[in-house]
Amino acid sequence: MPSYSERAKLCTNPTAKKLLDLMDDKQTNLSIAADVITKAELLKIANTVGPEICLLKTHIDIVEDFDTDLVIQLQRLAEKHNFLLFEDRKFADIGNTVKHQYQDGIYHIADWADIVNCHTVPGPGIIQGLKEIGLSKGRALLLLAEMTPKGNLAKGAYTEESLKMAQDNKDFVIGFITTRQLIDEPCFINMTPGVQLAVGGDNLGQQYNTPENVIGKQKSDIIIVGRGIYESADMAAEAKKYREAGWLAYQARMSKS
Ligand code: S5P
Secondary structure (H helix, E strand, O other): OOOHHHHHHHOOOHHHHHHHHHHHHHOOOEEEEEOOOOHHHHHHHHHHHHHHOOEEEEOHHHOOOOOHHHHHHHHHHHHHHOOEEEEEEEEOOOHHHHHHHHHOOOOOHHHOOOEEEEOOOOOOHHHHHHHHHHHHHOOEEEEEOOOOOOOOOOOOHHHHHHHHHHHOOOOOEEEEEOOOOOOOOOOOEEEEOOEOOOOEEOOOOOEEEOHHHHHHHOOOOEEEEOHHHHOOOOHHHHHHHHHHHHHHHHHHHHHHO
């Protein structure tokens, strides 16, 4: 298996290159899902776990006191700790509508989020619409090819069609939200949520797998961890544990191939 930075050399999308390079430089394949509802909490997470992560994943629309200063401060922390910003917006509408959702409104997501994601249920027009805004800004898109909750419908032909859409848009689509590596192509980055240190779930259908399984067995590239880290009394220590588990699993996979 090529290293993250070897893969970076093959990619044309600047955000994919930057992410893969920084993962090897910083030795982390951990992303935090910072699902908190105040600006102060979000900035605290970003600053506390910033040294451990490659990517900060936000749900910016749940922050009750959102303002443009939040974005400025997140960008400063991203610079300081060397991580990228991923707004988990899960766009799901027709191309023309998602263009506005990406660029306009209160959040102006395209102005600050290095990476966004979308569902593929509307077909390739959604990718085209987002690309019209994001490509010239050097941004990148992930497709939700699979999901983690019990009973979700993103499987089989849906997942296969999503892969095709990614292959048709390699300049802008840099990978997937998925539980596993779906296709062995070096420029597609596989990111997996639903990760905790023990297998389990929550009472709303979420299903958890471990960093070892996700990176080692399922051959994903990035673990996305939310409550497992930010609900811990010592976020920094907990983030270190996940970082170490994810990195050891990556090194073990590298040494096998
Ligand atoms: O299928 C998915 C896709 C995503 S992006 N399942 C998920 O859980 N997510 C996101 O990952 C979800 O929106 C949340 O932000 C994070 C998981 O959080 P946790 O607290 O369960 O680790």
